[in-house]
Amino acid sequence: MTDAxxxxxxxxxxxxxxxxxxxxxKLNVKRQFGRYTDKAKRAYSENPVPWIxxxxxxxxxxxxxxxxxxxxDD
Numbered sequence: 160m161t162d163a164x165x166x167x168x169x170x171x172x173x174x175x176x177x178x179x180x181x182x183x184x185k186l187n188v189k190r191q192f193g194r195y196t197d198k199a200k201r202a203y204s205e206n207p208v209p210w211i212x213x214x215x216x217x218x219x220x221x222x223x224x225x226x227x228x229x230x231x232d233d
Contacts (some may be wrong), residue, residue, distance in 0.1 A: 184190065203210050
């Protein structure tokens, strides 16, 4: 009976340790940033067209806003 209880306690400790490790991993900003950076690099290398289109749209928007601000009568 005590072996079953000890095994249950060890199992719960291992589960708690895994849960705490997962929480620590999620809260590690540097590691998460690295993962997202790697994911973005991989996505760009697989298909750069959406990235180029997006960058072009942002550049056109910025130029349009600057032109509007400089040329408007306000």
